[in-house]
Amino acid sequence: MTETDLPTVAVVGPGAIGTTVAVALHEGGAAPFVAGRTARTELRLDVGGSVVVAPVPVRTDPDDAPGAVDLVVLAVKATQNPDAAPWLARLCRPGTVVCVLQNGVEQRQAVAPLAPGATVVPAVVWFPAERLPDATVRLLAEPRLTLPDAPGSDVVVRALQGSRCAVGTTSDFASAAWRKLLQNAAAGLMALTGRRSGVFGRDDVGALTLAYLRECLAVARAEGADLGEGEPQRVLDAFRGAPPERGTSILADREAGRPLEWDVRNGVVRRLGRAHGIPTPISDVLVPLLAAASDGPG
Ligand SMILES: NC(=O)C1=CN([C@@H]2O[C@H](COP(=O)(O)OP(=O)(O)OC[C@H]3O[C@@H](n4cnc5c(N)ncnc54)[C@H](OP(=O)(O)O)[C@@H]3O)[C@@H](O)[C@H]2O)C=CC1
Ligand SMILES: CC(C)(CO)C(=O)C(=O)O
Structure with a gap:
């Protein structure tokens, strides 16, 4: 070539x-x-x-x-x-x-x-x-x-x-990859609730999303990502601004009964948080639920 x-x-x-x-x-x-x-x-x-x-x-x-x-x-x-x-x-x-x-x-x-x-x-x-x-x-x-x-x-x-x-x-790929990972981490809530972007319109889900994304942000920064304090709100606003019927690939997998990419999209925050000594109380709840959903209905 x-x-x-x-x-x-x-x-x-x-x-x-x-x-x-x-x-x-x-x-x-x-x-x-x-x-x-x-x-x-x-x-x-x-x-x-x-x-x-x-x-x-x-x-x-x-x-x-x-x-x-x-x-x-x-x-x-x-x-x-x-x-x-x-x-x-x-x-x-x-x-x-x-x-x-x-x-x-x-x-x-x-x-x-x-x-x-x-x-x-x-x-x-x-x-x-x-x-x-x-x-x-x-x-x-x-x-x-x-x-x-x-x-x-x-x-x-x-x-x-x-x-x-x-x-x-x-030249700053880590920041781009973590910016995207924050979107994917939050999208895990669609797989858990079985709902599309419209679910982020709820006040309680919005508050949970922001708290979860702040946890993800702390881990992202520890991994060298240059992301600002406003990133969690930006991600939530983007889901709220999307058509309510807009899904995500992890929800498509859940609906089709396929294994979920829970580890690369959500588990990673918990794993790397542990490695950096950063508490991840929300991941500690969400990750086992996503992993369990991935195993199937039985
Ligand atoms: N969809 C989206 O909007 C986005 C997805 N992503 C990411 O992109 C990646 C791909 O996602 P997506 O395109 O949605 O996934 P899909 O499930 O739509 O596509 C995966 C494809 O791989 C095929 N496949 C499975 N096993 C094998 C194999 N052993 N050899 C060859 N092909 C195989 C599947 O075959 P079969 O047709 O038989 O299932 C399917 O065609 C994921 O990491 C996802 O998170 C990122 C951004 C947006
Ligand atoms: C489209 C988007 C950003 C939603 O999380 C995505 O990456 C996916 O569906 O896997």
Whole structure:
């Protein structure tokens, strides 16, 4: 690959986020190989009511992988990383960039052991998207990613250049990742209550959200994030300003009976709080409840 060539790309996990990025890559000419769990003949992206159809098949057998590629975009749920390992083994060689499109602040630690020799690049995924029953993905905002100013990010920027998915880089990735984590932590309340953004309109849930987010903020700062005192209120205001029917991916998982990403989105605050000696009394209640909900109804 030269500086001007498009990298060879694979997308692993063509769900809400993976389909969006795979369609963007396809439109930009990058011809992604798409690896999934459920076979499909095409990818469908609903953008404001108009459906973009990309004739990109979803392959489900790792033996069909084309061999090592320059860039793997990993967009399975964090709970599904171990199951995606056979794909990573076939698609990566030393030097492959694995860009992890997952919520959380621990993408490097989670994925590096599954892709030895690869360069793991975490990403903050700022846009919401949802899967419809026929596997069409509905885009709910302009696709936008933030990556660290770090080796490997240039390959992602090049692959998506000029596409519908904007990619920026920052020298303060910790702050960006924790800013997003605060949103995700609060969204856990939707999974617990079985309600959408409208639940944040309640005064009692608003007060709980603010108290919880102040706890998350203390841990974020201890981890080096440069976030202001106003961040909890900003996150709450954003949920209150969203359409009341707007959900979150962890609620979609709860509704579908799938395992929840409770550890990377909520448990992490409790774990890192303990490591820093920061009390996390609200996490101490919420995290076991989310973990229990993740285990299923029985
Ligand atoms: N959805 C959203 O709005 C946002 C999500 N995120 C984060 O992005 C990440 C991805 O979330 P999202 O796109 O919602 O998740 P989805 O559940 O929509 O997509 C996951 C995809 O991975 C596939 N998959 C599961 N196991 C494997 C496997 N072993 N090999 C290959 N593919 C597999 C699933 O297959 P199958 O179709 O069979 O289930 C599905 O297509 C998560 O970390 C989430 O927190 C971040 C910002 C917003
Ligand atoms: C859209 C958003 C920000 C809501 O928490 C998200 O990251 C998700 O759904 O996983």
